[in-house]
């Protein structure tokens with residue numbers, strides 16, 4: 001029984017990472033109606049920026065902050081230079097553009113930093129705490145606390161600031177947003193910038209856990225999509241709950257279904273997506289998607 | 294002094310022309326009504342004013358040329374456009390809809406007072422303040438659209454068929470509110486209607502658009518006594 005709960009705890013830790021990337025996906029989907037397949041590769045790029053800073057001798061936490069800031073600028077530029085011109089085109093065009101972004105970041109990382117595995121130091125101490133029979137290491141607690149902080153921050157920003165209201169208004173009705181004086185393009189760019197910042201956090205959490213290479217986020221972006229789709233791609237709460245569900249189910253399947261092997265384990269979140277889409281196409285938390293002009 | 298001047302404006306969609314040298318003025322603190330059959334180009338006229346489509350000719354707000362500015366810039370200069378079919382933010386609450394209407398303003402304390410004023414003007418909105426706009430009835434959404442436009446504290450408010458699809462009692466309430474706002478706050482209005490009785494009653498000036506050309510203009514009284522107008526828009 002203790003083993004079972006320990007798996008759940010570990011699963012929540014991984015789930016928090018999927019959730020932070022999932023939140024980025026939801027943010028972009030809600031503000032620009034785009035499923036950003038490049039989100040994971042953008043996060044890998046963020047991890048490389050942090051690695052580069054560390055390599056240049058910048059203190060670790062500063063490196064991480066700089067990486068987040070650079071990522072946000074890159075997110076804004078990705079929107080302004082590329083996504084904006086296709087935003088109102090058909091879905092296939094948009095999918096292809098985000099896949100293009102995926103390849104662009106992936107090859108840029110490879111060209112800049114090579115395909116060898118690098119290691120990004122962890123920002124958390126190597127301590128662990130026991131609560132009853134369960135063990136929590138600092139990394140796990142830190143990851144969960146960061147996710148909680150991000151969730152609270154996003155809630156306050158979106159629900160309780162002028163900028164947040166303007167972002168929600170632009171997502172809800174582009175024409176009316178402009179007609180009340182909201183600079184629509186700027187809002188979309190800010191949405192992409194914030195999402196890139198959230199994605200960067202997930203990249204910075206994953207980097208030290210795995211090894212840093214251009215394909216680091218390959219499986220994780222799939223888990224993040226699974227998490228976001230559990231929430232219908234439109235619900236922030238859904239992405240967080242979805243992240244936990246995916247993380248826990250993955251941990252449990254690794255613990256109790258080892259005969260599946262690591263190749264089949266990765267199918268689990270996909271099966272979850274399919275199951276959710278069959279049972280409840282709008283997701284467990286999603287609202288019906290509002291068609292925007 | 295005129296708040297809004299439309300001078301010889303021609304506009305259309307792509308290569309298809311819709312408006313032909315349309316001219317119209319809205320005076321300080323006054324209400325102008327723009328009448329016309331379906332497809333005459335009324336909505337297109339409002340779209341040109343709020344910068345949603347390109348045009349030739351001139352549109353001036355307080356003497357300032359609006360050409361080349363985007364809708365968000367024009368809104369910040371003080372033109373509030375309530376679009377046909379409401380255009381509220383359906384997944385924002387009623388209160389957030391009103392708050393976002395004040396986006397161009399910085400006077401936080403005043404904004405709270407004005408939101409309260411909107412609730413006094415439209416008491417049904419106060420009851421529904423925490424509800425999403427998408428869940429309101431048609432009449433309530435139209436009131437919200439007007440309230441949101443007023444929150445901008447506009448120099449001039451453009452309303453596109455505000456009575457469309459509403460029950461007669463609700464239309465009466467709405468027009469009474471519009472008249473009150475105009476009297477008390479001096480906000481100028483350009484109201485587009487097909488169903489013209491009430492609009493002509495509260496308006497100072499009236500214009501009639503036919504297939505993209507202005508065929509009649511004058512005081513609201515003169516226009517409402519015109520035989521053609523009586524037959525076409527007043528149902529008698």
Ligand SMILES: Nc1ncnc2c1ncn2[C@@H]1O[C@H](COP(=O)(O)OP(=O)(O)O)[C@@H](O)[C@H]1O
Pocket residue numbers: 306311329330331332333334335336337338
């Ligand atoms: N978005 C659009 N694209 C192309 N043509 C349009 C569009 N909107 C309106 N039109 C055309 O412009 C003409 C005038 O329309 P509109 O201004 O909406 O008239 P009204 O508001 O007086 O009913 C109509 O012939 C209509 O078909």
Ligand SMILES: [Mg+2]
Pocket residue numbers: 335336337377453
């Ligand atoms: Mg119309």
